[in-house]
Amino acid sequence: MKTLTLLLALLSLNALAALPGDSLYQLNDQWQNRHGKTLKLQDMAGKKQLFAFIYTDCATACPIIVSELKRIQQALTPEQQQRIGFVLVSLTPGTDTPKVMAHFARQRELDEHWTLLSGNEHQVRTLAMALNIKYMGLANGEIAHSNAITALDEQGRILFQQSGLPDGPEGVIAKMVL
Template sequence: MKRYTLYLLTLIALGFTACQQEVAQEEDSCCAKPVAAGELPDGTSSLAIPTAGLTDMSLYQLESDWQNQNAEALKLQEFRGKVQLVAMVYTHCGYACPRIIADLKRIEMGLDQYKREDIGIVLVTMDPARDTPERLLDFAKSNNLDPKRWTLLTSEQDNIRELAALLNMKYKVELDGEISHSNIITVLNENGEIIHQAEGLGVEPDETVNAIKGLLQKI
């Protein structure tokens, strides 16, 4: 199954390169230098036989198990059917992650004309040891994240690293417990395919907003 994971990675990379819009240059992370490009996790979780109606480039092919901030078990396939904004953060981050959330809120403001059920926003923790569902729920409440639109996810470390690799997200846990990481906001279409990525912090939201609007007009 690891071979199939690498196959999916290659397909996503090639497909996204072909259609990717120009994005802002990525900034350094809050904590340290990002993990070297090309570093892949070991022991990734297995993939199921492709789900009916999904292409080989869909992240929803992953069969890993996740929990949301309400401690509810779910699969990534459950996000199918609407446009999703995805970012990886951790709640003890003092600089970059709050800025990523602020950037997501700016994008959200640019989509005010759409209903809550039209767009989802998914935050995936990079720190499952500390970011329990209870911690994620407290974090969501303290940041005024609308539970009807925002979902916070945790899982086993291998599952998180597998998803990070497919999102081209690099991160590394340092000796002091801080996490050095790249800063990427990803737009998925209703079938879990990567359509657009914005790299860096404080990136103007217009391109991302327009990418989402284009998707919503097709649904």
């Protein structure tokens, strides 16, 4: 059993070593997805990803962010959808449990191309800082946050970051060179 554990640890280190130094996937934290499964960011390597930060009980900016990402997904061909993932990271990990995230995904009709992540406060802050996403809690319980969509390449490097869809979903798709 110790040999297997050591082998898995070495494989994990090799996978990290194979990633470029500027890869977001170098962050080695463990997250939970909406199914309660533990995963690392590096598990998303191999296809392009669109990241956004939200919280599930937001009534202002977050629904717009999700709608914009859904517009992008709807503009993709089925072949293109196989080469891109959509990642929503919770800004309120204390309340956005896997069960809450799963309910949110069902309500918004988010399919298997979507990964909803919840971690702890430190993980969220670290990832937000790596992506230059700013956020802070307000006295009324709301979260003020950047409304950026961040596109990553297959190895977790930032391709671009933008707010909104000034050129429509097709503009994002063209920038991602799918």
